[in-house]
Amino acid sequence: MSVSSESSIKAIESKPELKDGGSSPMSSSSNGASVNNNARAVCRVCKRLFREPKILPCLHTFCADCIRQLEPFSVSGINGKALLSGHEQNPNVSFTVLCPECDSEVDLPTSGADGLTTDHLALDEVFMETLLNEDCVVCDLCSEGDAGKRCEVCCVNLCEFCSQAHRRQKRTSSHSIQSLEDLKTQGRLSRPVLCSLHPGQELRLFCEPCDSPVCLECAATFHREHRCSPAREVVHRHGDRIRELVAGSLRPRLGHLEESLRRVEMSQEELGARVDTLAGEVRAFARGYANAVEAHCRGLLRRLEELRSQRRNQLHLQGAQLKQALSDARGAADFAERLLTCGSDAEILAAKGVTLRRLAQVIETGYDPNPASVAPDDVSTSICFLPFEGAGEVEGYPVVGAIHTKTVDPSKCTIQGEGLQLGREGQRAEFMLVCRDTSGEQMGKGGDAVLVSIVHKERKDCSVEASITDNSNGSYSVSYTPTLPGPYSVWVCVKAQHVKGSPFVLSVKRKFRRHRGAFHCCSFCSSGGAKEARCACPGTMPGGFQGCGHGHKGHPGKPHWSCCGSLVEASECQVRPPGTAVMPSSQLRTVEL
Helix, strand or coil: CCHHHHHHHHHHHCCHHHHCCCCCHHHECCCCCECCCCHHHECCCCCCECCCEEECCCCCEEEHHHHHCCCCCEEEECCCCECCCCCCCCCCEEEEEECCCCCCEEEECCCHHHHCEECHHHHHHHHHHHHHHCCCCECCCCCCCECCEEECCCCEEECHHHHHHHHHCCCCCCCCEEEHHHHHHHCCCCCCCECCCCCCCECCEEECCCCEEECHHHHHHCCCCCCEEEHHHHHHHHHHHHHHHHHHHHHHHHHHHHHHHHHHHHHHHHHHHHHHHHHHHHHHHHHHHHHHHHHHHHHHHHHHHHHHHHHHHHHHHHHHHHHHHHHHHHHHHHHHHHHHHHCCHHHHHHHHHHHHHHHHHHHHHCCCCCHHHCCCCCHHHHCEEEEEEEEEEECCEEEEEEEECCCECHHHCEEECHHHCEEECCCCEEEEEECEECCCCECCCCCCCEEEEEEECCCCCCEECCEEEECCCCEEEEEECCCCCEEEEEEEEECCEECCCCCEEEEEECCCCCCCCCEECCHHHHHCCCCCCCCCCCCCCCCCCCCCCCCCCCCCCCCEECCCCCCCCCCCCCCCCCCCCCCHHHHCCCCCC
């Protein structure tokens, strides 16, 4: 190493703010925060120029002090077991921290931040930033003159005198010296990488077994038996490997990731735009729907007012008619009673003609409605609001909620289903009652008072319980299960009035008897020649056979049921009930095949 280079290194070592990467007072604001424009020279944690920049395994650089202040994510010993406490005093532990920039879990060596690799590129950026921010740079050799030159080989700043001396020396005469102004314009400034064990010694060799750069003294002492090569001879091999990984694998992946990220960002923008558009459509729809509902509400209220006015006029007219009829009837009755009570015979005979004519007129032509027919509507049911019934469209929007004004008319109600006329003992039967209004249209709602009574005509103590299900659409499902056969009377009433045709006549047949035997051609064939096999038909066979056979006496000549002798396969069993007189052959049991 040349004398000039050694002097340059000593000059650099004498400046702690450059060695540690600290910023000069001219490059910081009053509160200590960096005001530099070069983000590569500033720590992301403390926002200052780098001081001892260290590279984490995720390749993000921070100050050593900033890394020491990170909270451990986990702590483990040399054997890998987790430690809960005491790791501050234990040197044989490793830390796992979260990178402040990428939030990745990175492992720190047992020596902590000191064991991490120093980021010399960051130091170069700090030197360059310091150089750009300082108005006057002192010569690194004489420390007196203002530096205007810089040796790119020795990486020292030189004044004019030292620059000429540097060129005159034999060992440094070939070094490239450039103007600091030109270097500032280029924006790139390098410095020597010094050994941490031997200050002043530059790392110029590379130890292959240890895979680390070393200085001359380290190679002569600690790496004496190792193969150490000049750094400039091996850097191309390792650089090519890095370049191969970057160009061959990482760069294509970067392209794919950037394209994927671009697509994601475009999708996010499209999603945001789509959601905004749909939100506008939803708000417009909601406003329109609210207006339609409000209009529908006003229409319903108007309908209610019309109904009230109409019904009130009808009731008023009916009340006036009733008052007039009541006045006429009361006047005629009072006059007749007073005439009979207070009048003499001559007075009664004299007034009998006009009195009888008036009484006959009031009785024959006077308004005398049935009280049940006067105002027959139940207000609670004749006018009701159905909130979930479809009401068509209002301003193009479907709405629900309708005013129901129909009144059930028992004389218009109808019955559907065969269960009203025919039934079978022990089997469930059904029919449906459809309630209709005075115009014959089906009621659109339920809730009417429906009564169904089923009573045996011959046995008055025998009645069948009927189950009524309101279908909420004007129809009612009625189901029942008769226990005895015979004729029944079925009463179907709505609002205590019989529907048209009520009471109905229901005929319940006895329970269907299923065949217990086999439908066969003969006992001999169906039993495989068993002598004990019997049949209910009158057929016999000689030779001790108890059943029938083809061509023998009494065989019906057709397939038949062995239990009752019926010739019809889809028929009811004809076995007579116990206690009746039967032929001996009909009591014979059938062998189970």
